[in-house]
Amino acid sequence: MNEADADGWQVSEEEVDHIPFSHTRYPEKEMLKRSQEFYELLNKRRSVRFISNEQVPMEVIDNVIKAAGTAPSGAHTEPWTFVVVKDPDVKHKIREIVEEEEEINYLKRMGPQWVSDLKKLRTKWIKEYLDTAPVLILIFKRVHGFAANGKKKIHYYNEISVSIACGILLAALQMTKTVPKELASIYLPTL
Template identity: 60%
Template structure:
């Protein structure tokens, strides 16, 4: 008798839990739709923060001739087509003023509702680089030995990579790119940064172009499972997530790169002319 009663209480409780769970999932789905389907255009400026009397000013624009445009577009392609991901860095120093110009250039990127949701952590301090290397190598050793599986390890052999990352202490600078998931408005409420992932990645593309243009090399790495430890080391808030780690500097004298090729224009472009 007692058991039967308990059984029914248990089932009633379970029923209640299920109902609450379903209600919550419906609510979450609505929120998700509201978040994803937000109307936005890049650089469309922080809408709630804009003053009603926001000035509109004439665009400062100097037109190039068609010949100049064509020449510029060809030269820029040639320059960027020389870019290669580099894994072997020289320890030769780079003036920090160049790095600052690179970060300023990345900061010109458009962003969802002009939130500019990026933080660039620039590290040249040898002690700090060593700590970053230790965190990453420790995780990478586990990645290689446990997480990646036999097939992957075999497949990586032609690349001769492993969990030892000399470039993290060799390169004169490390740029750690954090995306800001949200920030806080003046009244203390959360301000969601829509499209922060895409905005920060676009800014990183501009950063890569700037690195190449300055005659430096980099490696576009995404350290696996190291985000929280690095965020903690670099004292970044919970609202920020590590998206990229770029060592920046000169290639080692004996630097090798895999003999890879890029898709041709016909393979990446479809035209309706």
């Protein structure tokens, strides 16, 4: 029993098998073409505040979240939870929570410089699009997890890891040509 175990924290499993890694590599010309096309597609993404109410197949939402879940994370702890919301009442309740927090941001939390810096983006704390969008993906960072036996598991670099997963999620949405909504998760409490 080590120190950490004595504190009620889970001790890592000991041995895992080594699995050799193999990959294919495109010829240089193809690499160049692919990197160029990916950049051009990603460069068309915008953080818009007007969202279409068109439905998106749930299988697409599942796939983009699965792509996000391939992100690296501190000690491979995968400290994220993605919650998909379609129910209009739940979406509206989320809008109320987000707007309440955002109003505090504008009126006191972030300060006058922030409000001034945002002026040119013409944002406000009212977020109609949280009702309009057919689907919301809520992203929670988990500051710790639990092992199968109920003991706590530390999540290292959890905010960095979750944000990297968000970057991959945005790339997946843009690849799929589903319009990504603003990342509103940062205003929500963590799980």
